[in-house]
Amino acid sequence: MGSSQKQGLGWMEWLRGWFYVVYEMLFQRIMASHLQNPLPLPPLNDITCIITGSTSGIGLEMAKQLAESGAHVVMAVRNAKSAFELIQKWQNEWSGLGAPLNVEVMELDLLSLKSVVRFAEAWNARSGPLHVLINNAGIFSIGEPQRFSKDGYEEHMQVNHLAPALLSILLFPSLIKGSPSRIVNVNSIMHCVGFVDTEDMNVVLGKRKYASVVGYSSSKLAQVMFSSILHRRLPAEAGINVVCVSPGIVHTNVARDLPRIVQAAYQLIPYFIFTAQEGSRSALFAATDDQVPEYCAALKADEWPVCAYISHECRPMNASEEAHNIETSQKVWEKTLEMxxxxxxxxxxxxxxxxxxxxxxxxxE
Ligand SMILES: NC(=O)c1ccc[n+]([C@@H]2O[C@H](COP(=O)([O-])OP(=O)(O)OC[C@H]3O[C@@H](n4cnc5c(N)ncnc54)[C@H](OP(=O)(O)O)[C@@H]3O)[C@@H](O)[C@H]2O)c1
Incomplete structure (x- = not known):
């Protein structure tokens, strides 16, 4: 019995959650067969996007494709050297009409909330508009022991939820200037097996046994719940849309901590697993497609309890049953702001x- 199941999720809900995860893994390619790869993007010369964690995997793909479509891309990364090397490579390969790609690098370490504040202050000080914030950076330290940030928070919770939440709110002045603007959270189908205990965000009280899957899935569910309250609190006139996406099951560095034997299995099943380019499509869709603000507006008008959620096949999907729990979402909102x-x-x-x-x-501090 999983500890999420013991400590809050009902048996059926927990099993259903795992069914969704396995189903996505086995059938994502068939379900997404209508999508082109790469996803065609409109000209984006008028927009500025910040993408966290764009030195690897899905974030790297998004940064490259958005820049090639004309967007001003800000790579918000902890490894600036690696980002500068990527930009150099992309510029050399770029055969666009004379103008170089408009990409820059800013340092951001999500394991430090002070770094998040520093980033947001530096960006807001420019007094320019921000049209799209893509909270992509994330960790899944599979099989690793429990670790805490220097701010004192469990690392999955900090990197995948708390730091992106802080970044999103602190960048409001720029998102308002860029309105209509979007906050896109690269979430995961794994939120369906998550459970958030706001009395024990660090999973240390012994009510649940810590495992990396508990840390990861709880952080992803917390992100959906927080985003849902944010979506509800934002008046339509603010013009800031909040969207979560599932990229699918994607072959990236996120699997770097897997045991070697599992990594080998990953290589053997390329048919099932998306490439990073395929995995970037749902977030790129959420960041650029004209239908997305309409979808967000319709959810708001219906007072739907969950924010917009886009599936790996670029279609609206229903988040987990637990994500619809407004009472817990409100507690997650309050606890997150406190943290x-x-x-x-x-x-x-x-x-x-x-x-x-x-x-x-x-x-x-
Ligand atoms: N791959 C999948 O199957 C899958 C499925 C569902 C959801 N997702 C989500 O997709 C997102 C992207 O993951 P990915 O699969 O592309 O993995 P990835 O290749 O490991 O990329 C993760 C990115 O996040 C950055 N990052 C990690 N910790 C950071 C920190 N403390 N501060 C700043 N940046 C940090 C990494 O930077 P470094 O390069 O410096 O390490 C890297 O650029 C994550 O949110 C993940 O949870 C992935």
Whole structure:
């Protein structure tokens, strides 16, 4: 029996969650067979996108394709050297009409909330618009022992949920300037087997036994729940859309911690597993397609409890049953704001054009 099941998810819900994960793995290629690869993108010369974790896997693909479509791309990465090398390579390969790709690098380490604040302050200081924030960077430390960031949070929870949540809110002044704008969260079908206990976000109280799959799936569910409340609190006039996506099961560096034997199996089943280019399609769709704001608006009008969720086949999908639990989502919202050091009315204040102090601000730590 999994510990998520013991500590909150019902048996049926838990089994159903794993069914969705296995189903996605086995049938994603068939379900997504209508999609072209790479996903055709419209001209994007007027938009600026920040993409976290764009030195590898899905994020790398997105950065390259968005830049080749004309977007101003900001690679928000912890390894700047590797990002500069990639840009050099892309520029050399680029055969566009004379103009070089418009890509730049900014440092961001999601394991440090102070780094997130520093990034957001540097970006907002430019006073320019931000049209798309893609919270892509993530970790899945399969089989690794439990680890904590220097901010004191379980690492999956910090990198996959807390830091992106802080980044999204602190970038509001720029997202408002770029409105209509989008926050795209690269989530996972694994949220379906997640359970969030807001009394034990670090999974240390012994109510649940820690395993990397618990850390990962809880962080992804927490992201959907937080995004859903954010979506509900944002008035339509703000013009900021919040979308979660499932990229599919994708062959990237995220599997780097898998045992060698499992990695070998990964190589043997290329038919089932998406390439990074295929895995980038749902997030690129969420970031650029005209239907997405309409979908978000329809959910808002219906007072749907969950934010927009786009599947690996670039279609709206229903998030897990647990993600529909508004009471828990509200608790996740409040707990997250407490953990990232923001006041409960941070969003409303920022929408009013007021300043918001974060506990992890440069003077505050
Ligand atoms: N691959 C899949 O099957 C799959 C399925 C569902 C969801 N996803 C999600 O897709 C997203 C992208 O993952 P991927 O599969 O493309 O994996 P990946 O190849 O490992 O890429 C992850 C990226 O995140 C960056 N990153 C990790 N920790 C960071 C930190 N502390 N600060 C800043 N950046 C950090 C990595 O930077 P470095 O290069 O410096 O390590 C890398 O660029 C993740 O959110 C993942 O959960 C993946």
């Amino acid at each position: 990232i050091g923001l006041p409960l009315d941070a969003v409303e204040k920022l929408l009013e054009g007021e300043q918001v102090q974060c506990r992890y601000g440069l003077d505050g």
